[in-house]
Amino acid sequence: MHDFVAYLKARMLVWIILLLVLIISAGIIFLEDLPFIALLDGLVIGAAFLLPILTFDAYRWLTQYRQLTATPEEDPLSHMPAPVNAMDKRYQAIISTQNQLRLSTQVSVQQQSQALSDNFALWSHQMKTPLAALDLLLQVPPVDIKEARTEVKRVDRYVQMMLTYIKVNDVNRDLVLKPVPLTPLVKRVVRDLADLFIGKNLPVQVDPLPTVVTDTQWISFIFEQILTNAAKYTETGSVHVYAKGDAIVIADTGIGIAATDLPRLFEPGFSGYNGRMNQKASGLGLAMSQTIAEKLGLKLSVDSQVGVGTTVFLHLAQQTWKSE
Structure with missing residues (x-):
């Protein structure tokens, strides 16, 4: 009825x-x-x-x-x-399209959720090192305040990395594009990482760099990850930041990267031979940096030779610029 x-x-x-x-x-x-x-x-x-x-x-x-x-x-x-008429056919076509979009979105969300879970596990593993070191320092009196602060800074950097990772899919929403002088920006990043370089007595030379239109927060993160890696894997020598052609170059005299690892260097979770041997890497930093760089219209590339050093190129959209 x-x-x-x-x-x-x-x-x-x-x-x-x-x-x-x-x-x-x-x-x-x-x-x-x-x-x-x-x-x-x-x-x-x-x-x-x-x-x-x-x-x-x-x-x-x-x-x-x-x-x-x-x-x-x-x-x-x-x-x-x-369907019995044109109207029914049209409705079913609309429903079919929406269903495909829903399934596509569902798969994308599941992939992002899985990636977040996997990368969080990697990040948690990386966090254990400074926390264990800090715990050990606090157990042995007198407490080495300098070393304790170094480990606290490492923890803070890892926390900031995970917060950045959570926001990385919404980079466009958080973008504030404006002319950014790169020389003071890179020098500020170097100062923030001073404990890493001072601990190894590594000099960092920053040559005059251009002013580019970009987002201060996100490009700072890229430089921070590259310079952090340079400090991690360089025991002697120096780090040099300069402009060349269409790129900002960060060159170190560290242990270098195996040729077999270079093609996978920007894959999430890939830490390579160096990361596995030194237990210092989660494989997130460079992958996130490449994702952010692409959203900013930039691109990262790496050239390296084992035992000689690594050179990272941050290719800019501008072909010519005026140095500061």
Whole structure:
């Protein structure tokens, strides 16, 4: 009964039109002073034609409605009734498109969730090193305040890395593009990492760099990751930051990167031979830096030779610039 009531409501316009035709017909018969039997004859003849049509329409509509009602939520498209007109076809096409978008979004969200879970596990493993070192320092009196502060700074950098990772998919929302002088920016990053360089007595030379239109926060993160890696894997020698061609170059005299590791250097979670041997890397920093660089219209590339050093190129969109 509920289905039939739904059909009556769906065909409300038809009932209104039939009622208007009946009223008009009755009015004409009354005004023309025709016998009332003429109205009855018209009703009978009309019913004889309309009743089979309405019965077929009701049957078709109710069949389609019940099929839709019985459609499972898990896979509705494969169980939907066949369209009977152009409107039905259009609705089903819209539903199919939206369903594909929903599935695509669902897969993307699942992949992001899995990536977050995997990278969080890597980050947690990386966090254990400074926390263990800090715990050991606090257990052996007198406490080495300088070393303790160094480990606290390492923890802070790792926390900031994870906060940045959480926001990295929404870089565009957080962008503030403006002319940024790179020389003071890089020098500020070097000062923030001073404990790493001073601890190894590594000099850092920063040559005059250009002013570029970019986002201060995100490009600072890129330089921080590159310079942190330079400090981690350089025991003797120096680090040199300078402009060359279309790129900002960060060159160190560290242990270098194996040629077999270079093609995978920007893959999330890939730490390479150096990271596995030294237990110093989660494989997140460079992957995040490359993602951010691409969103800024930049690109990272690396050239390295084992035992000689590593050179990282941050390629800028500008081909020419004015140095500071």
